[in-house]
Amino acid sequence: MSQDVYVAIEHVQGQVADISYVMLRAARELATRAGGGVVAILMGHQASGLAEAMAADRVIYFDHPALKEFTPEAYQRVLAGLIHDDSPRALLLGNTTIGSDVASVLSARLGIPLVSSCRTVSPDGKLVVQTCGGKIMAEVELAATTTLVTVIPGGYSPEEGKGAKAPEVVTRQAPALEGLRVRLSKYIEPEAGDVDISKESVLVAVGRGIQQEGNLELAEELAKALGGTVCASRPVVDQGWLPVSRLVGKSGKRVNPKLYLALGISGAPEHVEALTDSETIIAVNTDPAAPIFSVAKYGSTVDLFELVPVLTERIRGAKTS
Amino acid sequence: MNIVVVVKLVPDLVEELTVDASGTALDTSWLRRIINEFDDHAVEQGILLKERSGGQVTVLAPDVEGADDILFTAAAKGADRLLKLSGDFGSGVNNHALARALSTTIKDLKADLVLTGVQAHDDSDGPIGPLLAEFLGMAYLGYVAGLSVQEAKVTARKEYPGGLVAEMEVDLPAVLGIQASEKPPRYVAVSKVRQAMQTAKLESQAAPAWDMSGGLPVARMFQPEAASRATLIEGDAEAVSSRLVEILKEAGVL
Amino acid sequence: MSITTQPELTASAAFLDSLSSFADGERIRRCQQCGACSGACPYGYLMDFPPSRMITMLRADEFETLRACDTVWMCIACYACSRVCPIQIPLTSALMARAKEEALLAGNVPTELSQALENCQRYGNVLGQSPRKRADWAKDLSPAVRVLGKEAPSTDILWYVGDYGSYHPRLQAVSRALARIFQALGLDFAILGPDEVTDGDSQRLAGERGLFEMLAAKNGQALKRTKFNLIVTPDPHAYNALKHEYPALGISYPVSHHTEFLAARLDQLRPLLREPVKARVAYHDPCYLGRVNHVYDEPRALLSAIPGVELIEMPHTRETSLCCGGGGGGMWLDGFQWEKAHTRTSEWRVQEAVTAGAEVLAVACPYEPIRFEDAAKVVDGAGSLAVKDIAELLAESMGNPGGA
Numbered sequence: 009m010s011q012d013v014y015v016a017i018e019h020v021q022g023q024v025a026d027i028s029y030v031m032l033r034a035a036r037e038l039a040t041r042a043g044g045g046v047v048a049i050l051m052g053h054q055a056s057g058l059a060e061a062m063a064a065d066r067v068i069y070f071d072h073p074a075l076k077e078f079t080p081e082a083y084q085r086v087l088a089g090l091i092h093d094d095s096p097r098a099l100l101l102g103n104t105t106i107g108s109d110v111a112s113v114l115s116a117r118l119g120i121p122l123v124s125s126c127r128t129v130s131p132d133g134k135l136v137v138q139t140c141g142g143k144i145m146a147e148v149e150l151a152a153t154t155t156l157v158t159v160i161p162g163g164y165s166p167e168e169g170k171g172a173k174a175p176e177v178v179t180r181q182a183p184a185l186e187g188l189r190v191r192l193s194k195y196i197e198p199e200a201g202d203v204d205i206s207k208e209s210v211l212v213a214v215g216r217g218i219q220q221e222g223n224l225e226l227a228e229e230l231a232k233a234l235g236g237t238v239c240a241s242r243p244v245v246d247q248g249w250l251p252v253s254r255l256v257g258k259s260g261k262r263v264n265p266k267l268y269l270a271l272g273i274s275g276a277p278e279h280v281e282a283l284t285d286s287e288t289i290i291a292v293n294t295d296p297a298a299p300i301f302s303v304a305k306y307g308s309t310v311d312l313f314e315l316v317p318v319l320t321e322r323i324r325g326a327k328t329s
Numbered sequence: 330m331n332i333v334v335v336v337k338l339v340p341d342l343v344e345e346l347t348v349d350a351s352g353t354a355l356d357t358s359w360l361r362r363i364i365n366e367f368d369d370h371a372v373e374q375g376i377l378l379k380e381r382s383g384g385q386v387t388v389l390a391p392d393v394e395g396a397d398d399i400l401f402t403a404a405a406k407g408a409d410r411l412l413k414l415s416g417d418f419g420s421g422v423n424n425h426a427l428a429r430a431l432s433t434t435i436k437d438l439k440a441d442l443v444l445t446g447v448q449a450h451d452d453s454d455g456p457i458g459p460l461l462a463e464f465l466g467m468a469y470l471g472y473v474a475g476l477s478v479q480e481a482k483v484t485a486r487k488e489y490p491g492g493l494v495a496e497m498e499v500d501l502p503a504v505l506g507i508q509a510s511e512k513p514p515r516y517v518a519v520s521k522v523r524q525a526m527q528t529a530k531l532e533s534q535a536a537p538a539w540d541m542s543g544g545l546p547v548a549r550m551f552q553p554e555a556a557s558r559a560t561l562i563e564g565d566a567e568a569v570s571s572r573l574v575e576i577l578k579e580a581g582v583l
Numbered sequence: 584m585s586i587t588t589q590p591e592l593t594a595s596a597a598f599l600d601s602l603s604s605f606a607d608g609e610r611i612r613r614c615q616q617c618g619a620c621s622g623a624c625p626y627g628y629l630m631d632f633p634p635s636r637m638i639t640m641l642r643a644d645e646f647e648t649l650r651a652c653d654t655v656w657m658c659i660a661c662y663a664c665s666r667v668c669p670i671q672i673p674l675t676s677a678l679m680a681r682a683k684e685e686a687l688l689a690g691n692v693p694t695e696l697s698q699a700l701e702n703c704q705r706y707g708n709v710l711g712q713s714p715r716k717r718a719d720w721a722k723d724l725s726p727a728v729r730v731l732g733k734e735a736p737s738t739d740i741l742w743y744v745g746d747y748g749s750y751h752p753r754l755q756a757v758s759r760a761l762a763r764i765f766q767a768l769g770l771d772f773a774i775l776g777p778d779e780v781t782d783g784d785s786q787r788l789a790g791e792r793g794l795f796e797m798l799a800a801k802n803g804q805a806l807k808r809t810k811f812n813l814i815v816t817p818d819p820h821a822y823n824a825l826k827h828e829y830p831a832l833g834i835s836y837p838v839s840h841h842t843e844f845l846a847a848r849l850d851q852l853r854p855l856l857r858e859p860v861k862a863r864v865a866y867h868d869p870c871y872l873g874r875v876n877h878v879y880d881e882p883r884a885l886l887s888a889i890p891g892v893e894l895i896e897m898p899h900t901r902e903t904s905l906c907c908g909g910g911g912g913g914m915w916l917d918g919f920q921w922e923k924a925h926t927r928t929s930e931w932r933v934q935e936a937v938t939a940g941a942e943v944l945a946v947a948c949p950y951e952p953i954r955f956e957d958a959a960k961v962v963d964g965a966g967s968l969a970v971k972d973i974a975e976l977l978a979e980s981m982g983n984p985g986g987a
Binding site for chain 1: 340342346348353355424425428447448450451452453454455456457458459460462463464468469470471472484486487488489490493494495496497498499500503506542543544545546547548549550551552553558559560561562564565566567569570571573574576577578580581582583
Binding site: 343344345359363513515516518519520521522523 | 684687688690692694697700701704705706711712713715790791792793794796797
């Protein structure tokens with residue numbers, strides 16, 4: 009068994025998914041302790057260039073037309089063969105629509121252990137995993153043999169998995185990839201209609217405190233500066249200032265953004281129950297007793313009309329610096 | 330078409346979850362178990378397929394507290410056969426063990442299509458769907474939200490982030506990990522469930538001894554630190570904005 | 584079911600037949616098609632089949648059409664129709680409840696409502712909160728509110744708190760106010776705590792008869808385990824269930840609404856009302872206290888006893904009171920009803936209060952503070968209108984703010 013930690017890179021339509029970089033960072037923790045290196049496993053077709061920004065010691069690249077886009081069985085075959093040949097310390101996959109389709113199959117096929125939903129690696133080298141919607145955490149030690157790990161976002165930022173120097177790419181022969189039982193017919197792009205807020209990573213939410221339709225622009229500017237989308241609680245949608253597709257709440261959508269910035273929202277249970285999956289909630293409300301402050305991580309009682317323009321400027325400044 | 334739906338029960342997050350005295354497992358004394366939400370979608374998807382193109386739906390669940398009610402509810406929705414896998418669930422059974430035990434039962438059922446939720450929040454050793462597929466020698470596709478059945482294959486819509494969908498073909502027999510049923514799981518009136526309790530039959534099958542290999546033991550289980558009230562940032566608009574920018578950078582948003 | 588030589592009943596005929604199992608249900612056959620019900624219905628203009636047209640359709644054997652139509656979910660069970668029917672057909676409790684039941688059984692039910700009903704099934708409360716936390720609102724109160732149980736198996740007054748009073752922050756304030764009043768009166772009172780489940784009355788009227796019976800049975804068991812003389816509740820829906828629906832299920836106890844109970848003790852209460860509450864107060868008659876159960880004077884007597892209160896009436900008053908929109912499932916159909924109506928009865932009522940010059944809208948039902956406060960956010964000129972339960976106003980006058 010080698011002491012290298014392998015990372016199964018995820019990419020869709022020529023874009024490397026952020027989770028790949030998160031995994032490279034997590035792999036670094038494990039590899040350092042194991043005394044091995046971080047090896048990115050890239051499967052694709054004419055795609056070696058995707059490895060450019062990866063913070064890996066080297067890249068093992070498999071090129072095959074059947075690997076142009078992800079299909080579970082193609083990835084399973086390549087990785088099964090790879091693990092069989094190389095016996096790495098560990099193989100990291102994303103806890104995603106790509107990685108999750110592959111990891112458990114590899115575990116059952118190769119008879120090797122799998123630990124899912126790993127968020128970080130602890131100071132003493134244990135896998136820190138999340139369970140029960142984040143309410144409970146657990147620490148698991150790597151097995152003595154090759155261990156499969158699926159990784160969730162949130163523990164490390166993608167930036168930490170990127171490197172200035174493009175790693176060395178070694179091409180290996182892909183196994184036979186005929187007779188796949190799962191085949192990609194086509195991708196269907198999301199409708200060019202309104203945004204699906206339940207899939208957005210940054211949300212700026214407005215409530216009754218926004219007072220008038222004309223003031224929505226403030227929120228839109230802030231959202232634009234953050235690269236996010238405006239959503240709302242009931243009173244705003246009822247007034248017709250935003251479409252129902254932007255409603256967050258019991259009668260609207262559940263959201264799970266990285267950031268939920270609630271402006272002028274009191275925090276009624278019907279609204280709050282739909283945001284509990286948000287990673288960070290920041291609330292702005294002049295009423296310090298507003299229930300929103302019970303679910304928010306950070307808050308301010310400064311009037312949103314004063315705060316938002318200043319905040320938007322600061323954010324724009326931070327992005328250009 | 331022979332459809333089998335595998336259902337798991339998971340801890341209800343509405344209740345307080347605490348770690349037991351051993352420090353490595355959940356305290357089960359106050360634990361309420363409910364159907365895994367994604368498995369609820371899998372049941373609905375199975376029933377929808379049956380309503381559209383005929384067939385038989387068998388629902389399989391581990392024989393733990395709460396399973397009976399879930400199975401009778403499935404019958405009230407239109408499931409044809411209800412099967413419980415009985416065994417000692419006391420000290421926790423991981424997905425590898427459950428999948429091994431279930432695959433024997435499912436082989437006997439001669440399923441064309443096995444549906445199960447794409448994940449469950451108490452999964453520690455990966456979701457159960459792909460494990461079932463491998464033990465059954467079937468193909469697997471997860472994150473499915475919508476599918477149609479043709480002769481010997483299924484056309485499935487696989488969800489990717491950002492609203493992107495991949496249309497994929499899967500040869501039957503196969504296991505699909507359901508992300509969302511085509512229609513939200515239907516409501517079943519209490520009177521209908523009560524009726525099902527009178528008319529539907531619960532069958533039971535004993536699980537072979539659990540083989541937990543594939544999962545790893547928990548060294549330590551703990552609750553993350555809870556912040557009960559927001560940290561209020563002091564100062565005027567300028568001061569608050571500065572601090573917020575720092576926070577946003579720490580959060581990886583900026 | 585019977586073996587007869589008659590032709591099999593059509594679905595419509597079977598439906599009409601099923602109404603006979605309700606008190607006075609057979610009166611539906613005497614409907615004169617006067618249309619008063621549909622005219623009185625606040626959302627009648629939005630329903631494809633308001634009550635009188637529903638009866639027309641049934642007589643025309645069009646049950647399937649009715650069952651597939653979703654506008655039955657605009658009904659808020661406010662009893663406006665039942666009140667004006669010259670034949671006194673039990674339109675709300677029989678026709679509309681059964682129509683909703685059929686729609687529900689056919690899967691024709693908005694997700695908002697079915698979610699709420701599932702919460703009741705699973706957690707015994709419509710908000711989906713942990714049943715173990717039902718009495719948490721009372722935990723840190725001083726003096727403490729007694730929870731009946733092994734240590735305290737009996738009490739004089741059993742206070743049935745209800746879902747919202749137990750779990751919803753806005754209504755917990757009303758619960759705290761009522762606790763202070765009971766304590767100030769030196770009453771021997773206690774609550775059921777986690778053994779209490781939702782009364783089920785609105786669920787019954789939303790078509791879930793089976794769920795109602797299941798919930799009633801649970802409450803019945805909890806009540807049987809304790810000893811008390813009288814149930815007092817601030818919830819007109821629970822009041823209605825306990826008084827009129829539970830007895831048929833073998834659960835029969837004396838029950839009072841908190842306004843009835845306190846009005847009967849006004850002599851003891853009056854000296855405690857020391858602080859003036861200087862405001863023009865309009866009292867809103869809750870549907871299930873007023874129109875359905877004819878309790879009009881006691882709430883007014885309480886309000887008039889508060890020094891500083893100028894009690895005014897709104898144009899819709901007593902038996903013509905305008906529903907807040909929460910009944911018959913309405914509390915859990917807000918999104919659906921908004922999509923159809925783009926207005927709310929609660930907004931009309933708040934507008935009325937504002938036009939009448941009210942500074943405070945006094946209420947006596949747990950649905951109302953939430954619905955009227957939300958409405959006040961969007962009605963012009965209602966920015967400073969306060970919505971308070973009578974208990975909160977009494978507690979204020981006692982010199983206690985009644986809890987934050």
